[in-house]
Amino acid sequence: MRSLEDRLERVLRPDVRQMRPYVVQPSAGFVKLDAMENPFRLPPALQQALGERLGRVAINRYPGERIDELKAALARHAGMPEGYRLVLGNGSDELITLLGVACNRPGATVLAPTPGFVMYEVSCELLGLRYVGVPLVPQTFELDEAAMLAAIEAHQPALIYIAYPNNPTGNLFDDALIERVIEAAPGLVVIDEAYQPFASRHYLDRLxxxxxxxxxxxxxxFGLAGIRLGYLMGRPEIVDQVEKVRPPYNVSVLNCEAALFALEHEDEFRRQAEVLRRERSRLIEALAALPGVRPFPSEANMVLARVPDADRAFEGMKARGVLIKNVSRSHPLLAGCVRLTVGTPEENDRMIAALAASLT
Known part of the structure; x- marks a missing residue:
């Protein structure tokens, strides 16, 4: 009889067996500032109203026409141009996978600036697509125009991802450079605006x-990390093709209803975003005052900072009950860097104090 190890070696892809899984840090008991989540919960009255509404949802039925209502609500919320269409995903992660599936022709390449969102590369690994990462300009983390254009010419990518703002650096790339990359692209270009609620500019008006x-x-x-909902806007000729590879019931009735509820109360989420933008400025100012700490400009709800010793800072803050992200080994350009999520005013006070104590 075959051993389990023999069976796994026979049936599993070798590259999958060698991959490292995406690890989520245990966060119980910590001030959780490692995952760019909105730290605010709904006010009690809205919590109760949402609970009652979800209790009335027909969870015995598959998602139906209510999904179309959510699409329409998101289109209004985003100000989607007339004649464009929208496809929903179980978070942006699924949309990235769906795009890869739809464009996975033999020899297809996906290109993105690096450091960037890790799921662009992970999705390519899972789908067998070739991934090309183009390093950003050191220190400024701007697009390297010459390197990007050379990579486009050499690899003729089917997909180019541009995060706007970028993760984990938090900056908005120069618009003129983005335009030249788009004009040079032989395939599709995806502008990933995951952090749009905190940014001073967006790309929608140029879509x-x-x-x-x-x-x-x-x-x-926006404030709904727990419901896992992303959306992709574009011309019908593209979106209709992506729809063909989307699982038929990828967004649950509960997620749909929670999203509709949130959009009906978007003023509350806008208020939260405004608080976080103010706190981001305060956090950057406080970090700049710490010895040996260099915070980088940010248009997201996170701040990348270079510190004297990233490992020591991470462990020291964790020992003081504050959980952040040590990104110092994720890319050569991020050597010595940690990424700090912008939290509530009280959480940010604890984070600043914990980092200051960890530097001494």
């Missing part, structure tokens, strides 16, 4: 200039 550009957003940073 109609380029028919091969798609705009991807998520409700995770």
């Amino acid at each position: 109609t200039r380029h028919p091969h550009v798609l705009l991807m957003r998520t409700l995770s940073k």
Whole structure:
């Protein structure tokens, strides 16, 4: 009889067996500032109203027409241009996978600036797509125009991802450089605006200039990370093809109803985002005052900072009950860096104090 190890070696892909799984840090008992979540919960009255509403949902039925109502609500919320369409995903992660599936022709390549969102590369690994990462300019983390254009010419990518703002650096790339990348692209370009609620600029008003550009957003940073809902906007000729590879019931009735409820109360989420933008400025100022700490400009709900010793800072803050992200080994350009999620004013006070104590 075959051993289990023999069976796994026979049936599983060798590259999958060698991959490292995505690890979520245990966070119980910590001030959790490692995952760019909105730290605010709904006010008690809205919590009760949402609970009662979800209790009335027909969870014995598959998702139906209510999904179309959610699409329409998201289109209004985003200000989607007339004549464009929208596809929903179980978070942006699923949308990235669906795009990869739809474009997975033999020899297809996906290109993105690095460091960037890790799921662009992970999705390629899972789908057998070739991934090309183009390093950003050191220190400024701007797009390297010459390197990007050379990579596009050499690899002729089917998909190019541009995060706007970028994760984990938090910056908005120069618009003129993005335009030149889009014009040079032989395939599709996806502008990933996951952090749009915190940014001073967005790409929506330019979406109609380029028919091969798609705009991807998520409700995770809006304040609904727990319901896992992303959406992709673009021309019908593209979106209809992505719809063909989408699982028929990928968004649950509960997620759908929670999202509709949130959009009906978007003023509360806008208020929360405004608080976080103010706290981001305060956090950057406080970090800059710490010895040996260099915070980088951010248009997201996170701040990347270079510290004298990233490992020591991470462990020291964790020992003081504050959980952040040590990104110092994730890319050569991030050497010595940690990523701090912007929390509530009280959480940020604890984070600043914990980092200051960890530096001494």
